[in-house]
Structures are given as C-alpha cells and as structure tokens.
Amino acid sequence: MSGKEFFTKRYKALGWDYEAVELRQAIRVNTINAEEADVLERLQLRGIELEKISFLENGYWICKSTFSVGATSEYLLGLYSIQEAAAQIPATLFNDLKGKQVMDACAAPGGKTVQLANLMQNTGAIIALDVKKRRLIALSNQLERCHVTNTIVYNLDARQASRLNMKFDRILLDMPCSGNFATDNEWFNRRTINDVKRNARLQREILAEATKVLRTDGEIVYATCSLEPEENELNIDWATKNLRLEVEKIDCYGEKALTNIFGKQLDNSVENCRRIWPKKTQGFFICKLKKRRDT
Amino acid sequence: MMKPLEDLVKLFDASIYFDLNLIVKKENRYFLLNEDLRKLVRKDFFYAGTYLGKTKNNRFFPSFNLLRIIAKQRANKVIVDKKTEWLFICGRDVFKKGIKKVVGSGKRGDYTLILNLHGECLGFGKILHSLDEEYDDVAIKNISDIGDFLRREKKQA
Numbered sequence: 400m401s402g403k404e405f406f407t408k409r410y411k412a413l414g415w416d417y418e419a420v421e422l423r424q425a426i427r428v429n430t431i432n433a434e435e436a437d438v439l440e441r442l443q444l445r446g447i448e449l450e451k452i453s454f455l456e457n458g459y460w461i462c463k464s465t466f467s468v469g470a471t472s473e474y475l476l477g478l479y480s481i482q483e484a485a486a487q488i489p490a491t492l493f494n495d496l497k498g499k500q501v502m503d504a505c506a507a508p509g510g511k512t513v514q515l516a517n518l519m520q521n522t523g524a525i526i527a528l529d530v531k532k533r534r535l536i537a538l539s540n541q542l543e544r545c546h547v548t549n550t551i552v553y554n555l556d557a558r559q560a561s562r563l564n565m566k567f568d569r570i571l572l573d574m575p576c577s578g579n580f581a582t583d584n585e586w587f588n589r590r591t592i593n594d595v596k597r598n599a600r601l602q603r604e605i606l607a608e609a610t611k612v613l614r615t616d617g618e619i620v621y622a623t624c625s626l627e628p629e630e631n632e633l634n635i636d637w638a639t640k641n642l643r644l645e646v647e648k649i650d651c652y653g654e655k656a657l658t659n660i661f662g663k664q665l666d667n668s669v670e671n672c673r674r675i676w677p678k679k680t681q682g683f684f685i686c687k688l689k690k691r692r693d694t
Numbered sequence: 695m696m697k698p699l700e701d702l703v704k705l706f707d708a709s710i711y712f713d714l715n716l717i718v719k720k721e722n723r724y725f726l727l728n729e730d731l732r733k734l735v736r737k738d739f740f741y742a743g744t745y746l747g748k749t750k751n752n753r754f755f756p757s758f759n760l761l762r763i764i765a766k767q768r769a770n771k772v773i774v775d776k777k778t779e780w781l782f783i784c785g786r787d788v789f790k791k792g793i794k795k796v797v798g799s800g801k802r803g804d805y806t807l808i809l810n811l812h813g814e815c816l817g818f819g820k821i822l823h824s825l826d827e828e829y830d831d832v833a834i835k836n837i838s839d840i841g842d843f844l845r846r847e848k849k850q851a
Contacts, residue, residue, distance in 0.1 A: 472783055475840040476814050500734075524730050532740075537850060539741040543757055544843050551731060552741035565734070 401591035406580075410626065410676075413657060420581050420677045424461040425452060425484040426468060429545050431517050433478045441473055454652035457517075458487045477545035482510045483582075485680035488651050488673075489573060489622040490514040492687050496523070499568040503527040504557035504609055507534030509541035511573050516547040525550040526565065528557050557605045566614045574602045576623035576630050579682035599629040603637060610642045610690060619644065619688040624681055628660045631684035635672055636665040638688065646671045647687040656684070698754035699724065699746060705805040706818070707798055708769035723748045758815070758840055761807060765815040770798035770806040772825065772834065779810045783841040788819060788834035800825025806834060816840055 407417040426449075428435045435457060442449060446465055452458035461468055468474060469481055490511050493501075496519045506512045506527035515525055525547075529535055532554045542550055555562065557572075577595050580586040602623070609619055621638075623630050635656075638644045646668040653673030658665045672686035696714060703710050716727045718735060720742075727735060727743040735742050744763075747756040756764075765771060774782065778792025788808060799806070802824050808816045817839030822832055 470844060472779055472810060472814075472816070472840070475783060475843050476816075524734055526734070533850075535740050537847075539745070540843060540846055542741060543745050543759060544840075546759065546762070548728065548744045549731065550742070551735055551739050553736075553738065554740050563736070 400593075401587075403587035405592070406587060406590070412661060413628065415676045418678075420681075422483070422581055422681060423679075424468065425482060425487070426459050426461060426479045427455070427482045427487050427514060428457045428459070428479045429477055429513065429517055430457055431520055432476070432546050438473060438478045441478075442468075442471070445471060447471075452484050452487075455484065455487050456491065458482075458484055460484070475544065480510055480513055480541070480545060482514070483681055485652075485675050485683035486510060486624070487514065488653075488683070489620045489685055490518060490571060492620050492649050492651060492685065493518070493569050493571075493618055496569060498523045500565070501525045501569040501571070502560065502565075502567040502609070502612065503571045503573070504560065504605060505529060505573055505575055506552070507531065507538040509538035511571060512538065512550060513541055513545040513547055515571065516542075516545070516549055519549060521547065521549045523549060526563065526567070527552045528555045528560065530554070530556040558608050560608050560612045563612070565612065566617075567612055568614055568617050570609045570613055570617070570619045572602075572605060572609055572619055572621045574598075574605065574621065574623045574630070576602070576625040577627055578624055579626050579677060581677035581681040582624065595625070595627045595629050598625070599627075599634055602630055602634050606634065606638055607642060610638075610644060613690045615690050615692050617690050618647070619690075621686040621688060623684045625684065626676070626682040628657065631674065631686075632656050632658070632660055632665055632669050632672065633663075635669050635686050635688075639666050639668060643691045643693070644688040645691055647689050649673060649685065649687045651685065652680075653683070653685065656686070698749055699760075702747070702754050702756050702760070703764055706764055706769040706771075706807060707804070708764050708767045710763065710767060717746070718742060722750060755838070756818075758817070758842075761818055761838075762815045765807050765809060765813075768798070770804060771809050772796050772800075772806050773809045773811060773813070774816075776811065779816060782808055782816055782836060783839050785836060785839060785841055787822075787832040787836050790823070790825070790829055790831060790833040793825065793833060796825045805837070808834070808839070817842075
C-alpha cells in the first residue's frame with residue numbers, strides 16, 4: 400500500500416483534492432538579536448524582496464533574491480533564520496514562555512529551538528534532545544549562530560526523557576514523521592503505509608513519555624509535517640483517551656482537524672487541532688495539549 | 695581551566711572576568727552557563743549555554759560568541775566597509791583600504807577583531823602591516839570569520 404494513487408485517494412477520502420504545490424522560501428527574524436525593522440531594511444538594501452506572512456508575527460516570504468539568503472552577513476550573524484512558514488507556527492502556540500522550563504524533544508536541526516529561545520528572550524531553560532548525535536552538531540551550530548544562551552542539549556531519545564529527572568512547564572514535540580510530498584518530490588515513491596504506521600507508534604511512545612515529564616497544567620505542542628491521520632488526529636484521539644491530556648483550543652493558520660477518519664468517529668475535541676493541507680505552506684498538523692490534574 | 699580563555703582575551707588587549715563556577719568543560723569545549731543552567735546541567739550534556747571555544751593541539755579556538763563578548767569591551771578592533779565585510783566572511787584577508795576605523799592597537803603582529811559598519815563582530819585576524827601606515831596591500835590576515843557557519847554546513851551535507 401503505497402504510491403501516489405494510494406495516498407491521494409486517502410486524501411480525497413479525507414476531503415482534500417491533491418494538487419501539486421511550489422513552496423516559497425520563508426525567513427523568521429530573530430528578534431533577540433536585532434530590531435525587526437532594521438533587519439528588513441538591511442535585507443531590502445541587499446535587493447532581497449520580502450512579503451510579510453499574514454499569519455506569523457516575525458515571518459516573511461522571500462519574493463525575490465538574486466543570491467542565497469543563507470549566505471548573507473545578517474544570516475551568519477543570527478539576525479534571521481530560514482524556516483518554512485508552517486514550521487514557524489508551533490512554538491508560538493505556548494502561553495507565557497518567559498522564565499519557564501521547556502523541553503524541545505526532537506530538536507535538531509534547531510530552527511524551532513532558536514525560535515523558542517527568542518520567544519523566551521533567552522530566559523528560563525530549554526532542554527533540547529535529539530537521538531542522532533550527528534544532528535546535534537547542526538543544532539549546536541544554529542544555537543551558536545543565533546546567540547541562544549538558555550539551552551542545554553543532550554544526545555537522548557525523547558522516549559527516555561524521564562532519565563533527566565526533570566519536570567517541564569512546556570514541551571514541544573516536533574515529531575519525527577513521514578513528511579509530505581510538498582517538501583520531497585520523491586515522497587510518493589519513498590513512503591508506504593507501513594512507514595506511516597511505524598512513525599505513528601513512535602509518536603505515541605514519545606507523547607506518553609512527554610506526558611510523564613510534563614507538570615500538571617503544563618502544555619505540550621504536538622506538530623508533524625505529515626498529512627497522514629494516523630500520525631495526527633488518530634494519535635491525538637488516542638492521547639485524550641489514554642494519557643492525562645486534553646486538547647486546547649488554538650487560534651492559528653489552518654483548518655479544523657478532522658473528527659471522522661475513514662468512518663471512525665473521534666473525540667470532538669480533536670477538531671481544536673489544526674490541519675494544514677499544502678498550498679501556501681507545506682502540509683502540517685498542530686495540536687496543543689494540556690495535562691489534566693488527577694481526578 | 696581558565697588560562698586558555700584568559701590568554702585569548704589578552705590577545706585583543708581586553709580584560710573580561712569569567713566566573714569559574716559558571717564555566718563548564720566538555721572534552722575540549724568550554725561553555726559559559728547562567729545560574730539557572732548551572733543548576734540543571736548534567737555531566738553528559740552535548741552543548742550548554744554560551745559556547746566559548748575549544749582547545750586543539752594546545753591552542754584555543756574561540757567561538758563567535760566569545761569574540762562577540764570581547765567586542766563589547768575595550769579591545770583591539772577594526773571597522774571595515776561593506777565590500778570588505780563580504781570578502782572577509784568569504785574567508786579573505788582585509789586590505790588596508792577597506793578599513794574605516796581602528797580602535798586599540800594597530801601594530802604589526804597584534805590580533806584584532808573585525809567589525810562591520812553596524813558594529814557586529816565578523817571574526818578576527820592578525821595584523822600583518824602597521825595600520826597607521828598608508829599602503830595598498832593586505833593589512834590583516836583572516837584567522838576566523840563567521841562564514842565558517844556555512845563552511846560547517848557544507849562539511850556536514
């Protein structure tokens with residue numbers, strides 16, 4: 400069970416007609432390092448044309464640039480990061496990040512870790528984990544480039560987060576996932592439903608461990624760049640029934656998530672998640688969860 | 695533990711106080727923590743707080759974070775024009791004509807930070823010819839520049 404026809408039929412059954420998309424490059428200004436207006440002016444002087452992304456605070460589309468936006472002094476000085484538009488949403492959904500103890504569970508290559516540090520204004524602490532040591536080098540380079548000073552990085556599988564003996568106020572779960580065709584031309588040839596199921600199992604394990612290390616009333620933001628409901632709505636439905644988590648309402652770009660998946664009715668609260676079908680951005684799924692008190 | 699750091703800072707005729715309790719070493723790499731991180735950090739961390747640099751073959755290689763910290767203090771600095779900024783981050787040396795301002799020592803053999811017109815630190819170099827004289831040649835040899843972030847990315851790819 401794989402291939403373009405198989406997956407696009409599934410999307411159709413979920414209410415979306417497949418269409419190819421061409422993604423626009425996006426940047427996010429690192430406001431801890433510079434005034435946003437100054438960065439924009441400097442980039443415009445370099446001949447880079449930008450357009451504000453309406454649903455993001457510090458995000459801009461690159462409309463025109465005669466050279467790589469990843470090779471300017473401003474980039475190398477950490478004044479902005481290159482970050483896909485939908486990927487800029489999850490970190491912004493937390494309430495009140497300043498001074499908090501935050502875990503970024505699958506952190507490499509670090510775009511969202513840097514964004515969290517910005518939102519926290521380098522206060523509190525971020526504990527950033529990644530299971531692949533090689534990817535930690537990329538993460539460390541991002542932290543150094545972007546002047547992040549409130550982060551500790553460990554080479555640790557998120558499924559073993561309780562080994563840290565810490566409790567967190569906020570947890571970002573930018574899950575390892577199957578991805579989507581918008582960012583990978585070969586996606587339909589590479590992926591099978593078995594990959595999707597394997598990733599969904601892994602995500603449940605990470606979510607369960609994250610719940611263990613989350614403080615009561617703490618928040619988890621769960622995100623994938625997968626379009627497959629097994630990795631999204633079905634996992635959140637499972638979490639609300641099996642973990643001490645409830646779905647919080649969020650106000651961000653995207654459609655209400657689905658509550659009926661191939662005939663299976665899910666908990667109504669799942670519609671408070673956001674599903675983003677590829678169009679302006681890549682495909683994405685975002686959900687905010689809160690840990691319930693013991694009853 | 696502090697000597698390599700102190701020696702490096704002295705290279706730029708600067709002086710910075712580091713709280714020894716807030717500096718941690720991981721293999722050959724040094725990190726500066728804040729009080730919060732100091733309480734939380736475990737021995738098996740990979741990266742923490744502000745990366746300061748590493749030692750290799752008994753030499754200390756400063757991070758760009760450390761250079762930025764030094765650049766905020768009284769230290770040897772030169773401010774370069776836009777074209778020189780670009781060439782410098784591409785790994786090139788600094789020509790005399792590209793230097794707009796010299797702060798601190800301009801003596802041959804001394805080390806100096808390289809800043810752009812916005813006062814942002816781009817790296818550092820070694821002065822090859824006195825910066826007080828007039829000539830049309832390389833004045834500062836590039837030792838390290840922020841273009842290194844790109845070179846690291848390429849190495850990883």
